[in-house]
Amino acid sequence: MKTLKTFIILLTVLVSYSTVKAQDKTAGTAVNNVLTSYLGVKNALTADDKAAAKSKAKELLAAVTAVPMDKFTPEQHKLWMTYSEKLEFDSRHISESDAIDHQREHFTSLSKNLYEVVKGLKLNTATVYEQYCPMKKATWLSETNAIKNPYYGKQMLTCGKTTETLAPAAK
Numbered sequence: 825m826k827t828l829k830t831f832i833i834l835l836t837v838l839v840s841y842s843t844v845k846a847q848d849k850t851a852g853t854a855v856n857n858v859l860t861s862y863l864g865v866k867n868a869l870t871a872d873d874k875a876a877a878k879s880k881a882k883e884l885l886a887a888v889t890a891v892p893m894d895k896f897t898p899e900q901h902k903l904w905m906t907y908s909e910k911l912e913f914d915s916r917h918i919s920e921s922d923a924i925d926h927q928r929e930h931f932t933s934l935s936k937n938l939y940e941v942v943k944g945l946k947l948n949t950a951t952v953y954e955q956y957c958p959m960k961k962a963t964w965l966s967e968t969n970a971i972k973n974p975y976y977g978k979q980m981l982t983c984g985k986t987t988e989t990l991a992p993a994a995k
Contacts, residue, residue, distance in 0.1 A: 850892055850895045851891070851892060851895040851896050851900070851945075851947060852947040852949065852993070854887070854890060854891040854892055854895075855891065855941070855942070855945055855947045855948070856947065856948060856949050856950075857887045857890070858884065858887045858888055858891065858911070858938070858941075859938070859942060859948060859952065859965070860887075861880060861883045861884035861886075861887040862884055862934070862935075862938055862965065863965070863966070863967050864876075864880035864883060864884070865877055865880040865881050865884055865915075865918060865931065865934075866931070866935075866964055866965065866966065866974045867880075867972075867974075868880050869924070869927065869928060869931060869974035869975070869977065870972045870973065870974045870977055870981070871977065871978075872924065872977035872978055874921075874922060874923070874924040874927060877918060877924070877927050878918065878919055878920075878921065878922065878927070879919075881915050881916075881918035881919035881927070882915075882919040884911075884915045884918075884919075885912060885915040885916055885919055888908060888911045888912050888915060889912065891904065891908070893905070893908075896945075900944075900945050900947075903940075903941065903944045903945060904941065904945070906940075907937045907938075907940055907941050910933065910934075910937045911934065911937055911938060911941070913930075914930040914931070914933050914934035914937070915934065917930040918930050918931065918934070928974065928975055931964070931974060931975075932960070932962040932975075935962065935963055935964040935965060936962075936963060938965060939954055939963065939965055942965065942990055943990055946993045947993050948990060948992055948993055949992055949993065950967065950992055951967075951989060951990065951991060951992055952965050952966070952967070952989075952990040953965065953966045953967070953968065953969050953986050953988070953989055953990075954966075954986070954987050954988040954989075954990070955971060955973075955984050955985065955986050955987065956984055956985055956986075956987045957973055957975045957976070957983060957984045958983070958984070958985075959975070959976065959980065959983060960975040960976070962975060963987065966986075969986055969989075971983070971984045971985065971986070
C-alpha cells in the first residue's frame with residue numbers, strides 16, 4: 825500500500841513537472857517571438873529604414889498580443905501585465921508613424937520596457953545584449969555584442985557600448 829502511494833505521488837509530480845515544462849516552452853516561444861520582432865524593428869531603425877520599422881512594428885504588435893499569459897507562472901504573469909500594454913502602445917505608435925524620429929522616440933521606451941520583460945521572465949533562448957547610446961542617453965537590446973546604434977543609424981552607427989549581457993534561460 826505504501827509503495828502504491830509513493831508511486832502515485834511520483835506520477836503526480838512527474839505529470840505536474842511535464843505540464844509546467846510544456847507551459848514554459850509555449851510561453852518561452854511567444855516571448856522569444858516578441859524579442860525577434862523587436863530586433864527586426866531595431867535593425868530597421870539601424871538601417872534608417874522607416875518603412876521597414878513600421879512593418880516590423882506591426883509584427884511586434886501582433887507578437888505581443890499573441891503571448892499566452894495563462895501559460896506564465898503567477899510571478900511572470902504579474903510582470904507581463906505590468907509591461908504588455910506599454911509594449912503594445914509603443915509598437916502601435918511605431919507601426920503607425922512615417923517619421924523616423926517619432927519611431928525612434930517610441931523605440932526608447934519600447935527598449936526600456938522590453939529589457940525589463942526579458943530580464944524578469946528569463947525565457948530568452950539566445951544571449952541578449954543591452955546597449956547604451958551616450959548621445960541619446962537611452963538603451964536598446966541587441967542580438968550581437970557589436971554596436972549598431974538604432975537611434976542615429978548610419979549617422980553614428982557604432983556610437984555606444986554594451987552595458988549588460990542577459991544569458992539564455994537555463995533549459
